[in-house]
Amino acid sequence: MKFTFKPSPNYRHPQSTTKIMGYLSVALGAVLLSSVIWYGVSYGLALRVVALTLTAVVTALLTETAYFAFTGSKDIRHDVTHSYGWITAIILVLITKIDVSYYAIVIATIVAILFGKLVFGGFGQNIFNPAALGEAIIMNSFSASGAEEVTAQVLSGATPMAAMGSAGWSSSASVLENVMTSYGGLFGMLMGDYASVIGGSCALVIIAAFFYLVYNDVIDWHLTVPYVLTVFVVSLITGMANGSGVSFALFNVLGGGVLFVSVFMLTDPVTSPVTIPGKYIFAVCAAALTLILRWKAAIPDGALFAILLMNMLTPAIDQACSGSQIKDAKKIQTTSVVISLVAIVIAVAVGVTL
Amino acid sequence: MSLFTGPMHFHLDGHKDLTIHNDQCKKLDPDTVWFPLYNGVAPCKPLVKVGDEVKVGMKIAERNDHFYLPLYSPVSGTVTAIEKFMNSGMAQAEHIRIQNDHKGTEVEAFKPLDYEKATREELVAFVKESGMLGMGGAGFPTYVKYMKPENIDLLAINGVECEPYLTADYININANMDLLKAGVLAFFKLSTAKKACIAIKEDKKEQIAKLKEVFTGTPVEITAVPNIYPMGWERTLVYQLTGKRYDRLPAEAGVIVSNASTAIAFGNALVNGKPITHRYVTCSGDALENPQNVIVPIGTKACEIIDAIGGYKNGTEDVLLIPGGPMMGKTIPNDQWVISAQNNGITALVNRQEDRSGCLRCGKCTEMCPSGLQPVRIAGAGKVRDDVALNKLHVMDCIECGLCSYICPSKIDVTENVRRAKNVVRMKQQKGGK
Structure with missing residues (x-):
């Protein structure tokens, strides 16, 4: 021995x-x-x-x-x-x-x-x-x-995001309703009964996966929840300003890659910040960028590029939230809240001018 | 805990059921004891020489630097040598070898004292002269924190024992409630605090009920604290009890903390006039045949204790032997070291291969750190020996509780990385002559 x-x-x-x-x-x-x-x-x-x-x-x-x-x-x-x-x-x-x-x-x-x-x-x-x-x-x-x-088979081709894109992302109620109806309304979008990216449509499965992964301590909800919440809130304000309200918010949450990205990609620990305040900054800024890119850039969905852009900023966010969580708590919290709020305000500003 | 931090603690499986049910503890009386001539890292001076006869309770050594601590013989017999070998802190240290005559002849170390009648000054002198020291692990002379209490609100008796596997305090409290009561009430008087409480983990329901009974009619409250690690660490405990954090000493938050076993030893000194000669030691872990608590004289070798309780499990090839519990205790590559007054356990674990991966930056270490540190960033700054960054990360606040390594899914030695980073800072400070 x-x-x-x-x-x-x-x-x-x-x-x-x-x-x-x-x-x-x-x-x-x-x-x-x-x-x-x-x-x-x-x-x-x-x-x-x-x-x-x-x-x-x-x-x-x-x-x-x-x-x-x-x-x-x-x-x-x-x-x-x-x-x-x-x-x-x-x-x-x-x-x-x-x-x-x-x-x-x-x-x-x-x-x-x-x-x-x-x-x-x-x-x-x-x-x-x-x-x-x-x-x-x-x-x-x-x-x-x-x-x-394959393209011929999957006739429609246009994803909800692309459809809204070609409608110029007007958040007016009638345009939105037209688009949503063609994807089976809210229920259809929840079930994912349309062609999008291969794994991106069925919101229900992704939400179930979220709970499974959180329960087994695999992903951090401090990333997923603020991200989805920010997407929802910013597009809700935008929607209300343009007369379509909650449907516009739900469309933005369910219609593109937001849910899939929030569960499987945003939560990649390697490329996201290590501290919880840092994760808030990362998630909220990613959400704001997702919407801005989605609404204004010439790409169908913003989620993917939002993540890549935020990945670059991860070391900077970690640096901003560096220190002792007890002794530097105030500084870190203020940083986190201020940056997040600025991101939200910018996104809303872009949103209401749609 | 807030929305912006992790929990800063974690519930871990304590494996306490291995040893918690043996109320009848074996009492060992080894043929030889090697009485430790050190208090923590401070050396102590022997007051006996080879050939001297000693009796139980005879003062045989003392620490006399900036602190004073008398040490009393745990057995009666003959001093046969003063030997230097590795102690439980992995340092070479001197020990008085005493041949035990098994007669247990006693000499009165000091007179018992009625704490109710004694003045505070008399009590302080008594704590000092009776050689009371922190039996929870630090071994710090007890009189120091009771010398000049100022603005103390609360005396907290720490019976949390959050280190996995260890149950020595629990068993000791169960067996010696009356001594605990005397010790706690005397400490209460000494502390000049307004309130006193004994903190016990909430899952020890029976013990809490019994303690409540014993302490009825006294100002001492029995406080159930969450079953999480490191609840027994002073800072975590003080934060739990008062909601306050402090910089250096609990007294800044108006609290004095003493370990429950220390209070029992103090009670024993007050009531029976006996110094610390023996202690409860938990022997546990999956590499032992019969894990259990034992009562041993100070200076008993670990190997003798392990032999006496049935030895290592058959077929065990590779053992991690740890004085104390597996979180804060450090492995020692032999079992020839001795139990000193603050050693509360021996943990022997089968050495298993961990499934290691690269750091995935999950941040779990940061969320769990009870000192609020960011071990993953500290490790990064430590690797490049950037002491400026390390100080900004408050690396020296680390108490090496081990939670960051425990929680790491990639099985990285996170705590060890932080330890190295602390050394970087220490070395730079020395070079800078600060």
């Missing part, structure tokens, strides 16, 4: 990062399954969803294996399983449209894994959310490369 020296404490909570990623995989699997079913029933494209996912996951694992092999890893298997690349791959598929071509998803996955994560030093070191980075590549470089046979 031997006595081993280890620095204290020698007592650990049963939760581990590997378990966290396990829960996350289950939640992503549930969203994926709902998409497989919906695309299967609606367009007979169940297999395509599955095949896209497999393509992305295999690409991610191969990219990581190759990277660790080339960088002289001592235990490639351990490094790959503790780099959690499949999460990025699945999220990437879920935020992509069904008509994406296979080569586009392969390239996006490689970019996401290699340039989004590994070159920064691997898991935990990356600045940008890898999946968001990969999707940005697809949107900007392969937007016209949609597989034609």
Whole structure:
């Protein structure tokens, strides 16, 4: 028998990062399954969803294996399983449209894994959310490369966001009603009975995933809740100023990527601030940016780019909220509240001039 | 806790059921004791030499630097050597080796004292002369905090015992309620406080009920505190009881805190005229065959205690042996160290491989830190040895409670990283000559 020296404490909570990623995989699997079913029933494209996912996951694992092999890893298997690349791959598929071509998803996955994560030093070191980075590549470089046979099948093509976009984001009640009716009204949007990004439509499944992940201590509601709440409140004020009120707010929460992003991407701990006041700043600013980009920029949904932009600011936010939570509490709280309020005011100002 | 911070504490599984039910504690009387010649890190001077006969209660050593602390022999017998070896704090230290004659011949260390009649000055002198020290872990001479109490509102007796596995205080309180009562009331008089309370974790319902009975008619309240870690840390306890935070000493918040076992020892000194010679020690952990509490003389070797209770579990190959509990106790690579007055436990755990990952920056360490620190940022600044940033992060406020490592899902040694960062600051301060 031997006595081993280890620095204290020698007592650990049963939760581990590997378990966290396990829960996350289950939640992503549930969203994926709902998409497989919906695309299967609606367009007979169940297999395509599955095949896209497999393509992305295999690409991610191969990219990581190759990277660790080339960088002289001592235990490639351990490094790959503790780099959690499949999460990025699945999220990437879920935020992509069904008509994406296979080569586009392969390239996006490689970019996401290699340039989004590994070159920064691997898991935990990356600045940008890898999946968001990969999707940005697809949107900007392969937007016209949609597989034609699929585009033809998924006729309408326009997501609620795109439809409102082409209506010029007028928040007047009648335009909004027209658009919403074509997606089955509020109930239809809650159930996700329309084509959007692969995993983005069914609000109910995503909300269920949120509770599952919070219950199992995987994601931090300090990010999700302020984000969704800010989107809701800012678009509520905007809606009221333009005569459409609550429906406009709900449309903005349910119609685009807000819910999916709030549960699966905003909450990526690696690319978001570490302190709770920092998380508030991050979430509220991301929400404000989401709406501003959505309403004013030439992109269909703002959520993705809002996250990428906020990712860049994460180190600055951490710095702003740095210190002792007891001795510097006032300073940190004031910083958090002031920055959040400024973001909200700007977003509202943009909103009421729609 | 507020909307802007995490909880700054956590409920952890204490594994207390392993040892909490053995009310009949084994009392050990080893053939040899190695009486520790140190109080914390301060060395103490032996007052006996090799060949001397000693009796239980005989003053055999004292600390006499800026503090005074007399130490009394726990056994009767012959001094056979003064030996230097590793103590429970992993430092080489001197010990008086006493061959125990098992007769337990006693000598009166000091006269009992009626605290109700004694003046405050007499009581302070008594605390000092009886060698009372903090038995919760610090070992700090008790008289110091009762010397000049000013604006004290509350005397808090700490019976929280939030360290996992340990139940020594709990068992001690159950077995010695009358001594506890005497000790607490005497401390109350000494403290000049307006109120007094004994803090016990809320899940110890039976003990709370019994204590309430024992303390009826006294101004002492029994306060149930949440079953969370580190509830027993002075700052967390004072914040729980008063809602106040303080900079250096609890007295700034109008509180004096003493450990329950210290109060019992004080009661024993007052009522029976006996110094601290023995103590309750919890031996627990999954590497032991029969975890239990024992009563041992100060200076008993850890290996003798473990042998006496049935040894290590069969087939155990790799053990983490810890004086105290697993959160704040540090592993020692042998079992030849001795129990000193403030060692409340021996924890032996099977060494298991952790499933480690990279830091995912989840911020759990920051949310849990009872000192309100940001361990993840401290580790970053520590790595680049940036002492300016470390001071801004108040790194020296860390008490190494271990909660940040405990909660880390990636199983990073967060506390160790903070410890290193503290060393960076210490070294820069020394270089700067400050």
